[in-house]
Amino acid sequence: MNEPKKKSTWRHFVDWVNGEEAIEVPKKISFKKIDFNKIKENFEKYIWSGRKKAIFYLVMCAFVCTVFIAILLHTVSALPYFGGGNNPASNEVVQRYIESGVEETGATNIVAGMILDYRAFDTFGESNVLFLAVICVVMLLKKDKYNTTQQEIREEKEDEMFDKEDDNTILKRIANLLAPMLFLFGIYVVLNGHISPGGGFSGGAIIGAGLVLYASVNGQQNMQRFFKYKTFVLINVTCLLTYCILKGYSFFTGANHLPNIIPKGIPGALFSGGLILPLNICVGMIVACTIYGFYALFTKGEI
Amino acid sequence: MTNLMTNHYEAAAVILFGIGFMNLLLSRNLIKKFIGLNIMDTAVYLFLAAKGYIAGRAAPIVLEGTTASVEKFINPVPSGLVLTGIVVSVSVTAFSLALVQRLYKHYGSLDLDEIMEKAKKEGH
Numbered sequence: 001m002n003e004p005k006k007k008s009t010w011r012h013f014v015d016w017v018n019g020e021e022a023i024e025v026p027k028k029i030s031f032k033k034i035d036f037n038k039i040k041e042n043f044e045k046y047i048w049s050g051r052k053k054a055i056f057y058l059v060m061c062a063f064v065c066t067v068f069i070a071i072l073l074h075t076v077s078a079l080p081y082f083g084g085g086n087n088p089a090s091n092e093v094v095q096r097y098i099e100s101g102v103e104e105t106g107a108t109n110i111v112a113g114m115i116l117d118y119r120a121f122d123t124f125g126e127s128n129v130l131f132l133a134v135i136c137v138v139m140l141l142k143k144d145k146y147n148t149t150q151q152e153i154r155e156e157k158e159d160e161m162f163d164k165e166d167d168n169t170i171l172k173r174i175a176n177l178l179a180p181m182l183f184l185f186g187i188y189v190v191l192n193g194h195i196s197p198g199g200g201f202s203g204g205a206i207i208g209a210g211l212v213l214y215a216s217v218n219g220q221q222n223m224q225r226f227f228k229y230k231t232f233v234l235i236n237v238t239c240l241l242t243y244c245i246l247k248g249y250s251f252f253t254g255a256n257h258l259p260n261i262i263p264k265g266i267p268g269a270l271f272s273g274g275l276i277l278p279l280n281i282c283v284g285m286i287v288a289c290t291i292y293g294f295y296a297l298f299t300k301g302e303i
Numbered sequence: 304m305t306n307l308m309t310n311h312y313e314a315a316a317v318i319l320f321g322i323g324f325m326n327l328l329l330s331r332n333l334i335k336k337f338i339g340l341n342i343m344d345t346a347v348y349l350f351l352a353a354k355g356y357i358a359g360r361a362a363p364i365v366l367e368g369t370t371a372s373v374e375k376f377i378n379p380v381p382s383g384l385v386l387t388g389i390v391v392s393v394s395v396t397a398f399s400l401a402l403v404q405r406l407y408k409h410y411g412s413l414d415l416d417e418i419m420e421k422a423k424k425e426g427h
Contacts, residue, residue, distance in 0.1 A: 061328045069321035076313045077306040083358035085374075090357065094380060095373045102365050110363035110376065115383045122383075126390045133394030140401040197364065201386060268367050294397050298404070 106264035106273040107194035116194075116276045116283075120247045123279075127243060127286050131236055134290045134297075143301035156300075163219050175217035182210030190284035194273040200280040204287025211292040220300050227292070229303045235289050239282040246282075250275050312353035320346035331414050333403045337396060344392040348385050355381030 007015075015021035080087040097114055105113035115123050143152075190203030215223040250262065265272030296303045307314050323346060326339030355378040363376040403413065410418045 058329065061325060065321050065325040065328070068324065069318055072317040072320065073307065073314060076310050076317055077304070079306075079310055079313060081306075082310045082312055082353060083356055085357050085360075087354075087357075089354055089380075090373070090378045094378050097379055098363060098371050098373050098376050102371055108365045108367075110365065110371075111379045111382045111386075114379055115386060119383065122387065126387055129391055129394050133398050136398050137401040140398075140405055195364075197362065201390065267365070298400070 102267050105276065106267055107276050108267050109194050109196060109199070112194045112199050112276060112280070113273070115199075116279045117274070120250075120279065123283065124243055124247060127240060127283055130286060130290045131240060134236070134293045137294060137297050138303075141297045141301050142303075148301075160219075160221075168217075172217050175213055179210045179214040179217075182213065183207055186210060186284070186288070190280055191270065191277070193280040193284075194276040195268055195270070200283025201287055203280075204284035205291060207284065207288035208291025208295075211288060212295045215292070215296065216299075220296065220302070223296075227303070232289050232293055232303050235285050239285045243279060243282045246275050246278060310353075312356075313350055316346045316350035316353065319343075319349065331416055333406070333413050333415060333418075334400070336415075337399050337403070340399075341392065341396060344388065347388055351381040351385050351388070355379070 012021065080089075097118065098110055101110045101113045102108055105117040107113035107117070186203045186205075186207035186209075188203075189198035189206055190200055193199030193203065211223075211227070262274045264274050267273075271277065293303055320343050323339045323342030323344075326342060327336050328339075330336055330339065357377045360375060360377045363379040363382075365371045369375075406418055407413055410421050412418055412421070
């Protein structure tokens with residue numbers, strides 16, 4: 001019998017249906033012949049060139065952003081009216097904060113009472129975030145003998161020489177007059193945080209601005225006479241620990257309607273508000289150190 | 304649409320957010336990217352401040368000799384939240400700019416595409 005060497009596909013199929021033949025599965029499908037890299041290269045070269053890609057990306061970005069804005073605008077149009085007194089946001093929580101805030105926290109500035117008494121752990125977390133950020137920047141940018149090249153050291157020396165040569169008398173005089181006033185104003189804002197607008201964060205930022213002004217006019221060397229890296233770490237860590245201990249103490253004695261031995265004082269006086277004043281001072285010092293630390297690390301790479 | 308006109312602060316905040324987002328996506332310069340991120344942060348502050356405002360009421364500071372009632376003051380909760388937002392945004396900005404400075408020192412460029420290309424070459 002003269003069997004055909006090659007059966008047709010149909011014949012194969014019929015045999016397979018009849019159970020006379022098993023389908024030969026190719027053991028390994030090899031993709032080696034198809035060079036995907038080549039296809040991709042050609043695709044990028046002829047069809048999807050850099051310019052077209054850029055334009056496509058731009059158009060898609062604009063489209064996505066427009067759709068995003070449109071969705072958000074639609075949401076805004078469904079929000080409660082701006083400035084309305086009966087909005088769902090001003091609920092019983094707000095009523096409690098405002099009506100019994102002065103009595104319960106001793107601070108006449110209700111926002112300060114809120115963030116440093118009712119929600120003090122939140123503020124503790126914020127201070128920790130700041131501390132972590134400055135520690136990360138120290139890790140990334142602080143210069144030591146391992147990550148400085150000869151050229152950088154030479155440039156720094158040149159900078160110092162230029163700093164010494166030019167005497168901006170007016171600038172230096174004015175800045176030296178202004179810096180102490182900035183410190184004083186910052187200290188005022190920190191100390192009066194619980195009875196007037198302000199508080200640890202804004203006052204600390206003002207003190208930090210004063211430090212930055214002083215350092216930028218008088219140079220880092222003069223700054224290091226009273227503000228070294230050790231001072232920086234010491235202040236930050238001490239303030240965070242103080243905050244932690246004070247607030248932990250008040251949490252166990254003042255919260256949950258347990259009696260708190262720290263007197264609230266007369267609302268409106270400087271020494272009032274229980275723990276709010278020391279906490280404000282801690283936060284202010286952390287913020288001032290952090291802001292100056294950012295400046296020093298970004299400009300010179302050392303504190 | 305009339306609602307959008309009354310909520311114009313929120314609408315402006317949302318548009319500002321979109322602008323910041325677009326800046327974040329489109330600019331190649333890393334520092335400009337982070338400027339876009341900061342614009343988005345600012346939009347969020349504006350939105351929160353607008354949500355906390357109540358027409359005709361004062362900032363929540365109880366003056367001497369007055370009694371505190373809800374009818375007098377605006378909502379203090381968004382103010383506290385904005386404070387949190389500012390702190391976190393400052394921290395994130397400082398951290399990312401430090402990373403950018405390290406990248407610039409290593410690759411000598413702020414262009415993201417260039418940095419990626421150089422990093423790929425170094426990898427092989």
